[in-house]
Amino acid sequence: EVQLVDSGGNLVQPGGSLRLSCGASGFTFSYYWMSWVRQAPGKGLEWVANIKQDGSEKYYVDSVKGRFTISRDNAKNSLFLQMNSLRVEDTGVYFCARGRGANYLYYYGADVWGQGTTVTVSS
Amino acid sequence: EIVLTQSPGTLSLSPGERATLSCRASQSSSSTYLAWYQQKIGQAPRLLIYNGSSRAPGIPDRFSGSGSGTDFTLTISRLEPEDFAVYYCQHYGGPPYSFGQGTKVEIK
Numbered sequence: 001e002v003q004l005v006d007s008g009g010n011l012v013q014p015g016g017s018l019r020l021s022c023g024a025s026g027f028t029f030s031y032y033w034m035s036w037v038r039q040a041p042g043k044g045l046e047w048v049a050n051i052k053q054d055g056s057e058k059y060y061v062d063s064v065k066g067r068f069t070i071s072r073d074n075a076k077n078s079l080f081l082q083m084n085s086l087r088v089e090d091t092g093v094y095f096c097a098r099g100r101g102a103n104y105l106y107y108y109g110a111d112v113w114g115q116g117t118t119v120t121v122s123s
Numbered sequence: 124e125i126v127l128t129q130s131p132g133t134l135s136l137s138p139g140e141r142a143t144l145s146c147r148a149s150q151s152s153s154s155t156y157l158a159w160y161q162q163k164i165g166q167a168p169r170l171l172i173y174n175g176s177s178r179a180p181g182i183p184d185r186f187s188g189s190g191s192g193t194d195f196t197l198t199i200s201r202l203e204p205e206d207f208a209v210y211y212c213q214h215y216g217g218p219p220y221s222f223g224q225g226t227k228v229e230i231k
Contacts, residue, residue, distance in 0.1 A: 035220075037168075045160075045168060045211050045222040059218035095167055109158035109215050111179060113167035 002026040004096050009117030016086050022079040022096030030074035033099025033107045036081045040092040086121045125214045129223035135231040142199040144226045146212035151192045156216035159197045163208045
């Protein structure tokens with residue numbers, strides 16, 4: 001079964017750091033673009049970051065540039081999001097998602113999603 | 124950067140009715156780069172439509188996507204009870220891969 005399992009969410013103070021993880025199974029992880037998408041409480045979806053199959057290309061939404069780093073370990077079928085200098089507005093559920101299409105050169109949307117992990121930034 | 128605006132914010136319909144959801148882009152784009160997702164409360168999003176009009180595997184044929192340029196539409200031909208949810212469009216022609224703000228389809 002194709003599956004993504006998100007973990008690492010927690011309560012953290014403003015200015016703190018957190019590392020999210022996403023474990024993949026049931027497919028060849030190294031063939032796919034991967035993404036992080038978040039959702040603030042009661043709000044819509046917001047794309048956060050993407051990473052290409054070999055990690056050679058990474059893209060971020062402006063609001064997290066310089067604070068968040070997306071990375072992957074293809075040998076361990078894992079995706080990560082290192083979040084530093086966290087702000088109250090970073091609070092929400094974070095989903096990892098698989099890019100549609102194996103070995104695609106570009107990102108073409110997400111076809112498999114994790115269940116989400118909750119990040120709460122509050123003092 | 125392409126900004127997506129979805130309308131209406133909420134659609135109140137009865138089961139069996141037709142739902143028409145709109146997604147307007149701030150600049151012209153190929154429909155190849157447009158996807159639609161469904162999200163139910165407490166769940167992850169689910170891909171419905173990609174490339175503007177192609178149904179994802181396992182998606183019933185009552186869901187269809189259309190449009191070009193700046194105007195895109197998701198149509199649900201006959202609403203089933205399980206279709207009441209929030210729907211998002213997403214553009215993936217290049218970063219940022221922005222989502223629309225969503226349309227909630229609720230039971231009338």
